[in-house]
Amino acid sequence: MDASATSHFGLGPKRGFESTKGADFGNDVPSSADEDHWSIPVGPAVQTDSDVESVDVIRFEELDGRAVFSAGEPPPSAAMTSAVLTSFGATRVASDATPADIATEVIRRQGLEDTFYVFDLSVVSRLYNGWRQVMPSVTPFYAVKCNPDRGMLAMLAALGTGFDCASAAEIDLVLSLGVPAERIIYAHPCKPMSHIRHAAKVGASLTTFDNESELHKLVHAHPGTQLLLRIRADDKLAQHSMGNKYGAEIQETAHLLKAAKALNLAVVGVSFHVGSGASSATAWADAIALARGVFDTGLALGHHMKLLDIGGGFAGGKFLADGSLNLAPVAASVEAALAQHFPPSQGAVRVIAEPGRFFGEQPGALALAINGTRTRETAEGTLRRDYFMSDGIYGSLNCILYDAAKPQARGLRNPLLPPPTPSAKADLCPSTLFGPTCDGADIVASDALLPQLRVGDFIFFAGLSAYSIAGACNFNGFDVAGAKTYYYCSQM
Incomplete structure (x- = not known):
């Protein structure tokens, strides 16, 4: 990997595509001498950027295999996640401090009179660890559109996720964190030509399609791309359906696979999205069964089918009162469906997903000033x-x-x-x-x-x-x- 993959963590407090210095609770990290002035218990202060020389040479490596980690393996390097906390000026607080406690302390220290967020980066880490414990076969590729907060993206990158991007700007945002292009899926079936050319330029080669016109665009602007055929696989009970806009009908898939073959484009797998706010634990299992049939058609036509993207739609991640993760029922259904329809005996298949809300909902809290x-x-x-x-x-x-x-x-x-x-x-x-x-x-x-x-x-x-x-x-x-x-x- 070249020097362009180096991570530079001088990243901003603003969400989106800004690049300014991170906000801290005060002008200085509190020392033990003034901790008694806090309304919440505070742990050891995080180092400043100048204290950590390694921050600017962190590299996020390409993901290999079906999952980043298997259950029982050690977590990601503590140095990586610590560097993210340091770079964003994340203040360590007592574990029983609530988001409202944190917001109150920010107001006291900053004298704020406008909108602000407080964001617990450790929640991102705990949710990631929970994901890999209950669904170890599936590598999460975070949906950047859910919340492009740079601190959260950096933490997810350090933990080992990939990223689902839907535009050139989102691709550039992820690349600016030092994440290699191999950890990006350009998950938009109908892309502007200028964005396709940009993806080709920066090496973002994995993308989706669901229609023949997209194939003709790709063969001209990004002929070396690796394609996932997005199929329609709606959960009828989902809060927001995606199938009315994206996803090839099953009866259309053979024609699209043949068209890609005729254009000498490489289809490497199948993707789907059951819908935002899916409520059925079996929705993904039903879609995985559909994807198996499309895989077999692709293999019969000579495509090297090796990747399955089970999309998003997962609820916001939460740990329940008994300590279990609310994702567990869905995860069990997914793991069982993968074992049934994509067993190792039928060839190695890498499985990814595109969770947004699962990681993005709980870490942040919003405070609005009363004017x-x-x-x-x-x-x-x-x-x-x-x-x-x-x-x-x-x-x-x-x-x-x-x-x-x-x-x-x-x-x-x-x-x-x-x-x-x-x-x-x-x-x-x-x-x-x-x-x-x-x-x-x-x-x-x-x-x-x-x-x-x-x-x-x-x-x-x-x-x-x-x-x-x-x-x-x-x-x-x-x-x-x-x-x-x-x-x-x-x-x-």
Whole structure:
């Protein structure tokens, strides 16, 4: 691997494609002398960039085999994950500190009065380890579109994932972290020609297709590509279907495989996506059975079929009260289906997946500043409150419209304001939460039950980092897409 694969971790607090220095809780990492001023217990401070000379020479190697790790193997190098924490200024905190505790401390130390995220990079690590324990046959390729946060991408790269990219910009973002192109799948079946040429230029060779016109584009712009035929395999109970837009019908697959062969293009496998928010544990197993038939057709036509991509659609990763991972039922179904339809006796097949929400939902929490308040009496004589916040449906809360999200709001007191009166704490009232734009439809919630809050306090949403800021826009001139992120590490 050449020097271009070297990782440079001077990476930014902003999500997306920025490259500025990471945000920390304060101007300096707290020393033991001032730890008693924190409202949460704080562990050892992470080193600064200047303390770690190895940060700029970390290399993320190409993945080999069916999975990055097998159950029982040692975890990734602690030096790699530590370097990521160091590079992003992740503050170590006590394991029992909640995201709301962290956000309150950030407000106290920074004097914030605008939107920000707090992001626990150790959650990413724990979810990755949980994935490889319950589904060791499947290598995760994180769906960058879910949340292109650079800290999370760097942590996933250090852990050993690949990356599902859907545009030239996403490919460049991943490459900028030092990840080799071999760890990228360009998972978009209908790509712009300019993006195809860019993928060819940077060496991103693995991509998907589901129609013949895509083959003719690829043979001209990227003839050395390795192709996965995306098939339609919907979970009828999924929250959002993908099959209405992407995926070849099974009866179309033989023709497409023959067309690729005639153009001397290499089809190396099959991909599918059961739909976002799939609810059936057997949805992937049913799709794996369909993929086996397409594999056999490809092999009969002379294609070297060696890769299966089982797509995304996985729920946000969570550890349950008994310590088990919520992915376990789906994982068991997938592993059983792979053993049945793709046994080693029929040839080595590498299996990957494209989880986004699984990794992206839980690590991040969002705090919105209250810019205005209003109390009104209803016709029935009861009180209602309105809160005008620093972000709304055009920003991180776009997930309410496009992802059917139902975020749970809670009040977060600003520790720099005078303490609230006991009556204000107890005075719960139905409240409407408005975003900052002039659009009357910019409403995040209409009946949130909240205590009496003030201008300068915050509204807080935990577990809101999947398909949130990734879709934000700066409508009306509000820079909601540039919200800062403060990284921390609760446990590893």
